Amino acid sequence: MISPEEAQEIAIEYFPNAPEQLVNRLGIKVRESPMKGCDGYCLSIGERSIIRINSLLSGSRKRFTLAHELGHLILGIPGVIGETFEEMLSSNLKEERRVNNLASALLLPEYIVKDTLKDLPIVAGALQKLAKKANVSDLSAAIRVCNLASTIGLIRAYVVFFDNEHVKWQWSQTSQMPESLANYLLAAARSESPRAFRHKKEDGNVIVASIIENPYFGSSTLFVQLLPEEHGLSLSLHEKRKLLEQEIFSNNDKLRNQVSGLMGAHKPRVAGMTLNEAIINFWDRNEAKLAETEMLSQSGREYVELRIKEFL
């Protein structure tokens, strides 16, 4: 077998395909078949290892399971037959947490996370961007962010999963959040959306809570971060974007679609341009097309600048 450190080097080299690359390199057989109440498991007999994955899972859940089982094999921690996604995540066993830490490092190397999430606080849109880049679920991205909290400028971070309005499980590197606080933050995040909910504590640090995913009816995933005041109180770019969209496009889907098309066409053109050049170029091409729309207002111009910043 390979050491966890070597595996993480391979994860950087082959991002975002490290789990697939590692199973090939290590000669691990991966088999998929339909299973009930189990996402996957691994077995080792002598030098030979096999990973079985539930074929009924979504693509990102399969990759999560593959990375998790690979974590068991690399760390030499025996796999658990019959473990589900939730059991893998909510386990308080030290071994399972070690497995999860390695699995999330294989899917999302630290430098990718740092490079993608430069803007604080971290909200749903930013996690989605990271998830897309790494071909994982938003939830996996959020868990990785929790694990790396202190290295990306957060004091602490939590992911809390609610089912039928009750806390089903939570993930954090540090402490558990009391259920009453989690419930309060969920309600507050809902009412503040599309902005994240912020609460400044007496010590000056700021709690920021936002809903990152509603995987199915009656469920929600809440992302909670604690960060220093200078980052906690400012609006993230993703929040600014949502607020501007509300202002500019409310009740105007035609304009929304038109601008989305123009942005899509502009994206490949801006390579190598400075921000200013890319903005001027956008207006040179599109000002006449957008005449007499909200896009020519100050908010519209701000929106164009913000979107172009995302490309560069």
Ligand SMILES: [Zn+2]
């Ligand atoms: Zn496990």
